[in-house]
Amino acid sequence: MEGSWQGILTDFNQPYKKGKAIWFDFKIDPSSGSLTGSSRTETPFTEYFAYKTIRGDSKSKNVLEFEEFMIGKQKNTGANVWCMNEGKLSYNDSTGYLSGEWQSTDCNRKSGKIILYRSKYEMSHTDTLTMYHSWFNNMVSDLNRGWNAYYVRDAEMRNFEFVPVYFDHDKDVLKVEFEDYLNRMAKIINSHSDLRVKIIGHTDSNGTDEYNVDLSARRAARIEAFLKGVGVHPDKIVIEFRGERxxxxxxxxxxxxxxxxRVDFEFI
Structure with missing residues (x-):
């Protein structure tokens, strides 16, 4: 779990969009499990931040405890107070998120939740923001949709195994046995804003070429209708039909x- 993480800190019962941007950057001693590093809390779309030193331990697998104990740098307004926090976080292999609860050690009755994902960037130790806060809105959107961390979604996409959807002779009726497979495909398509799927219809050699092109188009359209029905946007679907060719x-x-x-598929 070592390295840089970025995410959202909220008070209890506070929506993600009302929270703070938070970064952790830490190392773990393999012999003792002790944690040392720093944290950075930022007010989204402002220049205000607090850079803090943290310590803690990670004695249990995928679980760490942390405590903020010193503010190094900060920029603030009189209306805001940077609290010192402590808490326990757990890593979920399925979602890719490091999440848990926090409570303040110096601000009375302040507590809430933290959720982070592993960052590709190094946390800023200066007055300069680590990243423009558009990532904060993107994460809020991902969490509200119930999406996993981006690298979990990418792994699901890369590991997804395409199989053809088969049809009976001279038919374009989708068989129930393929619906679970198409639902899993739809989940992956929907969880990537820039991913589309190509649907390619085919037939056997029975019939004329003209008839088979039309039949392959109807089979592709049947799959397209199913995917739209489970929430895939039409703009994310591309259709081809090749008849018997x-x-x-x-x-x-x-x-x-x-x-x-059959109908074949590929991500584009």
Whole structure:
């Protein structure tokens, strides 16, 4: 868990968008489990921040305790007070988030929640912001949608295994057995703002070329309608239909024709 993390600090029952931007940058002694490093709290879309020294320990797997004990640098207004906080955070392998609760050690009755993801950037130790705060709004949006951390979503996309969706002879009816697969695909498409899917319809060699082009288009359209129905935006879908011109295998056998009555996919 060593390194730089960025995320959101909120009071209890406070929506993410009302929280503070927070950074942790720390190291863990492998022999003792002791934690040393720094934290940085920023008021989003302002120049105000507090840079603090932290200590703690990580004696349990995927769990760390921290305490802020000294403010190094800060920029503030009279209306705001930077509190010293302590808390316990746990890493979730499934979501990719390091999250938990905090309580103040010097501001009465102040407590809340923290959620962080591993950062690709080094935390700023100066008056200059680490990053422009557009990332804060992006994270709020991700959390409100129930999305995992970006690197978990990227791994899910890279590891997703495409399989064809097969159709019966001369049919464009989607079989129930493929709905779970398409739902999993839709979840990945929806969790990447810049990801689209190409749907490619095919047929076997029975029938005329003109008829098969139309049949392959209807099969692709059937998949498109399903994905739209489970929330995939139309702009994230691209359709192709190739009739019998791009067989997966020979059409000389019944089994070969069965494998050619399909829709294929690729992410773009």
């Amino acid at each position: 791009d067989p997966a295998t020979s059409n000389k056998t019944a089994d070969g024709k069965r494998l050619n009555r």
